[in-house]
Amino acid sequence: MSGAGKVLLIYTGGTVGMLPSDGANPESPLAPAAWERLSGFTSALDTLDVEPVMYPLPLIDSSNMTPGYWLDLARVIGDNYAGFEGFVILHGTDTMSFTATALSFLLENLGKPVILTGSQIPLSEPRNDALQNLVTSLMIAAPSARALAPVPEVCILFHDVLLRGNRARKVSASAYNGFASPNYGALGWVGTHIELNAKLIRPLPERALHVHERLEDKVVTIELFPGIKADILRRIFDTGVRGVVLRTFGAGNAPTDKEFLQAVEYGIRERELVIVNVTQCGEGAVAMGRYETGAGLLALGVVSGADMTPEAALVKLQFLLGRGDDPDTVKQMMQRNLRGELSPVKD
Numbered sequence: 010m011s012g013a014g015k016v017l018l019i020y021t022g023g024t025v026g027m028l029p030s031d032g033a034n035p036e037s038p039l040a041p042a043a044w045e046r047l048s049g050f051t052s053a054l055d056t057l058d059v060e061p062v063m064y065p066l067p068l069i070d071s072s073n074m075t076p077g078y079w080l081d082l083a084r085v086i087g088d089n090y091a092g093f094e095g096f097v098i099l100h101g102t103d104t105m106s107f108t109a110t111a112l113s114f115l116l117e118n119l120g121k122p123v124i125l126t127g128s129q130i131p132l133s134e135p136r137n138d139a140l141q142n143l144v145t146s147l148m149i150a151a152p153s154a155r156a157l158a159p160v161p162e163v164c165i166l167f168h169d170v171l172l173r174g175n176r177a178r179k180v181s182a183s184a185y186n187g188f189a190s191p192n193y194g195a196l197g198w199v200g201t202h203i204e205l206n207a208k209l210i211r212p213l214p215e216r217a218l219h220v221h222e223r224l225e226d227k228v229v230t231i232e233l234f235p236g237i238k239a240d241i242l243r244r245i246f247d248t249g250v251r252g253v254v255l256r257t258f259g260a261g262n263a264p265t266d267k268e269f270l271q272a273v274e275y276g277i278r279e280r281e282l283v284i285v286n287v288t289q290c291g292e293g294a295v296a297m298g299r300y301e302t303g304a305g306l307l308a309l310g311v312v313s314g315a316d317m318t319p320e321a322a323l324v325k326l327q328f329l330l331g332r333g334d335d336p337d338t339v340k341q342m343m344q345r346n347l348r349g350e351l352s353p354v355k356d
């Protein structure tokens with residue numbers, strides 16, 4: 010196998026590699042540090058049967074992540090694809106699920122593991138979860154070293170689970186198990202052994218990797234709340250956005266008052282927006298036909314986001330609109346499962 014045992018370790022920043030920004034003050038805010046400054050904490054990597062090759066990108070707190078950075082990451086993986094068995098991306102936890110989702114769409118026909126990981130406590134601190142997350146990720150990214158099955162997906166490895174990236178969400182700002190996949194089972198579990206859940210892992214692709222190079226960033230998320238004003242929606246629709254993720258109540262429900270529905274209609278008919286409905290709930294799916302409060306949206310042409318995460322709905326819209334498809338095609342494709350991000354729509 011080409012690149013057997015070799016993993017490209019792409020370092021983007023995040024808590025995993027942070028140190029206090031003022032060296033003289035351990036209480037100063039954390040900021041990402043160059044990998045060389047962390048060498049005293051990574052000696053466990055020297056004994057691994059996996060050969061990580063470091064690829065540093067601009068170091069950021071992932072709250073500063075952008076779609077442009079996702080495109081750079083996809084390009085780095087595409088350019089180095091043949092030379093490595095897999096890829097590990099060290100990333101901040103705050104927006105890790107967005108990045109994992111973006112890469113899942115940008116890397117079409119992915120046939121190698123791309124594992125994102127990070128930590129709640131930096132490598133440099135004694136109670137850190139960083140080293141274990143990193144070591145396990147490297148092992149999963151180089152499956153030939155220990156006869157693991159290959160996982161040809163963009164995943165998040167965090168604490169004791171391996172999750173499909175476009176199904177994962179950050180669910181805790183402090184717990185070691187900071188990520189969950191509410192609508193899809195774990196692809197693997199990590200304890201004294203690494204166990205993979207072969208039934209849920211995507212099959213190897215039949216075609217060669219294709220790296221997409223565009224994302225539309227004129228996409229927004231609007232979260233409904235009781236009393237939301239229709240004129241605020243209209244003003245957002247007038248800003249030039251092309252896609253909207255509407256985070257609705259329960260099974261995809263929204264107010265039925267005339268002004269609200271007219272604003273949604275204005276967005277769809279006059280502004281040619283693609284509006285996608287995802288639930289505010291932590292798990293479950295949108296079913297717009299179920300209540301009158303959802304049926305109004307369905308009748309206007311709002312698209313069901315089914316059981317997609319809000320992150321998946323947003324980034325998928327960026328991806329499909331970035332491909333230059335017309336709104337009707339984007340609506341159809343939003344409801345189609347492209348990368349394992351969605352279960353069949355039940356409306």
Ligand code: ASP
Binds near residue numbers: 104
């Ligand atoms: N603010 C950090 C980041 O996302 C948090 C983390 O990595 O856990 O970069």
